[in-house]
Amino acid sequence: MSQEKSKSSNYIAQAWLVILLGLLYGGGLAGVQLSLKDKIEENKRNEIYSQIPELVQGADREKVEALVLTGADGKESVVYKTLNSDGQVAGWVIRAAGSGFADRIEVLIGLSATADQVSGIFVLDQKETPGLGDYITGADFLARWKDKPADGSIVIVKGEAQKEDQVQALTGATVSSDSVAAIVNSAVKNMVEAIKKQK
Amino acid sequence: MMSNQEPTALERFINGILPENPVYRQLLGMCPTLAVTNGLKPAMTMAGATAFVLICANIMTSLMRNLLKPHLRILVFTLTIATFVTIADKFLAAYLYPMSKVLGPYVPLIIVNCLIISRCEICSSKQGVGTAIADGFGMSIGFALALASIAGVRELLGSGTLFGFEILSPEIWPAWGIMVLPPGAFLTLGLLLGLAEWIGSMKKKTA
Numbered sequence: 001m002s003q004e005k006s007k008s009s010n011y012i013a014q015a016w017l018v019i020l021l022g023l024l025y026g027g028g029l030a031g032v033q034l035s036l037k038d039k040i041e042e043n044k045r046n047e048i049y050s051q052i053p054e055l056v057q058g059a060d061r062e063k064v065e066a067l068v069l070t071g072a073d074g075k076e077s078v079v080y081k082t083l084n085s086d087g088q089v090a091g092w093v094i095r096a097a098g099s100g101f102a103d104r105i106e107v108l109i110g111l112s113a114t115a116d117q118v119s120g121i122f123v124l125d126q127k128e129t130p131g132l133g134d135y136i137t138g139a140d141f142l143a144r145w146k147d148k149p150a151d152g153s154i155v156i157v158k159g160e161a162q163k164e165d166q167v168q169a170l171t172g173a174t175v176s177s178d179s180v181a182a183i184v185n186s187a188v189k190n191m192v193e194a195i196k197k198q199k
Numbered sequence: 200m201m202s203n204q205e206p207t208a209l210e211r212f213i214n215g216i217l218p219e220n221p222v223y224r225q226l227l228g229m230c231p232t233l234a235v236t237n238g239l240k241p242a243m244t245m246a247g248a249t250a251f252v253l254i255c256a257n258i259m260t261s262l263m264r265n266l267l268k269p270h271l272r273i274l275v276f277t278l279t280i281a282t283f284v285t286i287a288d289k290f291l292a293a294y295l296y297p298m299s300k301v302l303g304p305y306v307p308l309i310i311v312n313c314l315i316i317s318r319c320e321i322c323s324s325k326q327g328v329g330t331a332i333a334d335g336f337g338m339s340i341g342f343a344l345a346l347a348s349i350a351g352v353r354e355l356l357g358s359g360t361l362f363g364f365e366i367l368s369p370e371i372w373p374a375w376g377i378m379v380l381p382p383g384a385f386l387t388l389g390l391l392l393g394l395a396e397w398i399g400s401m402k403k404k405t406a
């Protein structure tokens with residue numbers, strides 16, 4: 001037996017268990033992924049769809065169409081076209097993300113049928129400071145985003161909002177509030193033209 | 200390979216719960232202990248996921264114990280643990296979606312929970328399947344008890360609730376926000392560890 005051959009067969013003798021386990025576990029995981037993939041996707045979709053009636057007045061949850069549109073920055077993103085029960089366009093929902101105080105914040109932004117106004121927002125995912133910044137997910141804060149201009153001009157103010165384009169900041173969480181505003185503004189500016197062309 | 204001094208299945212089971220409690224006696228698995236104990240629900244989900252991974256990994260390594268090459272054993276342990284962690288992660292995302300969002304990255308991080316690899320090294324790679332299962336259950340119960348004690352204190356003082364049910368109403372208890380924040384985790388763990396040590400030393404004195 002040559003030196004070369006005994007060496008390679010030695011490798012196999014040493015590592016056969018690792019190789020076999022790798023294949024076995026890999027197969028097992030592929031099976032788990034295949035059987036659970038649809039369920040996990042459905043959970044995510046349900047979470048988005050269950051929010052749509054809150055974001056767009058009169059939208060029918062069963063009549064939502066996911067579109068892939070190219071924004072002003074040349075990138076594609078998902079926009080949900082929502083219809084009311086008569087089949088008319090009720091509004092649009094943009095999915096957007098950006099950096100917050102601690103980590104990425106993911107939001108859904110509802111737009112009116114003409115895409116001129118923000119009809120509401122919902123925070124899908126965030127890891128802001130518990131007890132302060134995480135109030136951006138609270139109904140109280142989200143309600144402050146109703147009927148705001150959809151041209152990227154929303155500003156966060158301390159104290160009560162006086163003008164149409166103002167949103168009251170969360171006490172003790174100015175950075176988180178500003179982050180949400182920045183995400184909403186940039187997403188709206190980016191997508192509004194593409195949405196208006198859709199009609 | 201097997202020596203007569205190895206603890207029996209029953210001893211392994213009992214040791215895991217209190218005498219060798221993973222958190223209070225071995226100080227293992229500190230990452231989930233600190234990170235997901237701001238409420239009992241996430242803490243118990245984490246304890247369940249860890250128990251699943253620990254017991255499955257113990258069974259697999261025990262079955263393979265005579266085939267292990269000493270210098271490749273850690274690789275085999277890690278491979279086994281990573282597989283079961285991925286399965287646990289997918290199951291949570293599929294059937295307990297809101298909880299899996301709360302736990303976030305801490306489910307995949309079970310892979311680096313030293314409790315599991317230490318049980319593979321100390322117990323299941325040396326002893327039979329029955330002992331490995333008993334050890335896995337004992338350690339899992341010990342870990343769950345430890346997480347429950349810390350999460351219970353933090354949730355009660357921090358939010359006035361237990362498992363989300365109101366125990367202390369806001370009128371009589373101004374929730375201490377700091378208890379559900381990271382500093383609360385360190386404070387609670389430190390104080391409870393001190394208490395456990397103190398009880399241990401009192402027992403020794405009276406014995």
